[in-house]
Amino acid sequence: MPQDPFAGTQSGLQSPALHIEAITPDDTTDLARVTRAINVAQAGTLRVITATGVTGDVHVAAGVAFPLRVRRVLATGTTALGIVGLS
DSSP: OOOOTTTTSOOOTTSOOSOEEEOOOOSSOOOSSOOSEEEBSBOEEEEEEETTSOEEEEEEOBTOOBOOOEEEEESTTOOOBSOEEEO
């Protein structure tokens, strides 16, 4: 196992993501963890519920980590594909 010189430090919002989670949009189920950012394979719209409970649409470009803290990606209104949550 490789050494991690940062294992004993606290992670902040500006720190690199530690977890990657494939996201399947769902109108009723929250994600396992709130994201720090979202990346998509194919550009489009994400209809999300943010960490603070606000629902809205965001257009995201493919291959760019978009700094967005969300608890749910809704199926209705989402057109982007290959969605990955970074946290």
